[in-house]
Amino acid sequence: MEDRFVVDTSALLSWPLTELNGAIIVQSQVKELERHSPTRAEMVEAVGVIISEPTGDSISSASVTAMETGDMGGLSITDLHLVALAYERNCVLVTDDYRMQNLSERMGVRWKSVSSDGISEFWIWKVKCVGCGREFDSPESPTNKKGLLGECMDCGSDLKLKRG
Numbered sequence: 001m002e003d004r005f006v007v008d009t010s011a012l013l014s015w016p017l018t019e020l021n022g023a024i025i026v027q028s029q030v031k032e033l034e035r036h037s038p039t040r041a042e043m044v045e046a047v048g049v050i051i052s053e054p055t056g057d058s059i060s061s062a063s064v065t066a067m068e069t070g071d072m073g074g075l076s077i078t079d080l081h082l083v084a085l086a087y088e089r090n091c092v093l094v095t096d097d098y099r100m101q102n103l104s105e106r107m108g109v110r111w112k113s114v115s116s117d118g119i120s121e122f123w124i125w126k127v128k129c130v131g132c133g134r135e136f137d138s139p140e141s142p143t144n145k146k147g148l149l150g151e152c153m154d155c156g157s158d159l160k161l162k163r164g
């Protein structure tokens with residue numbers, strides 16, 4: 001059977017339109033795409049992209065794994081849902097986002113880069129204070145603003161994702 005693709009927003013913007021026929025996206029990407037490029041949004045719609053949503057079960061599986069790998073703190077809700085959808089439907093995920101690639105590796109989801117080479121090894125990420133070095137648990141849900149993990153409750157410095 002031919003591979004089906006779940007594509008992230010950068011792929012929606014840059015992949016050849018012919019490749020996007022039958023590709024699967026989530027609803028929240030339609031708005032993202034319209035914001036970036038209304039013309040592209042129209043073309044993408046015309047070419048026959050399928051809009052779907054992952055089930056609660058696959059979102060839970062992706063969430064649990066994203067907390068284990070530590071990627072959760074760097075993923076948006078759309079990112080998490082795309083990995084969950086590719087997992088559930090046994091599709092190939094098209095993304096340049098190395099956190100989505102890392103999570104996909106761990107979940108056994110096949111992935112493919114749009115323009116970069118992609119990750120070559122699997123990493124575990126920890127939430128760490130840049131000041132005192134204290135480690136914190138992974139957040140339990142995706143962030144709305146990537147990279148903003150809050151402040152250390154001990155010293156007030158920023159928290160960042162560091163390789164574990």
Ligand SMILES: [Zn+2]
Binds near residue numbers: 129131132134154
């Ligand atoms: Zn600290």
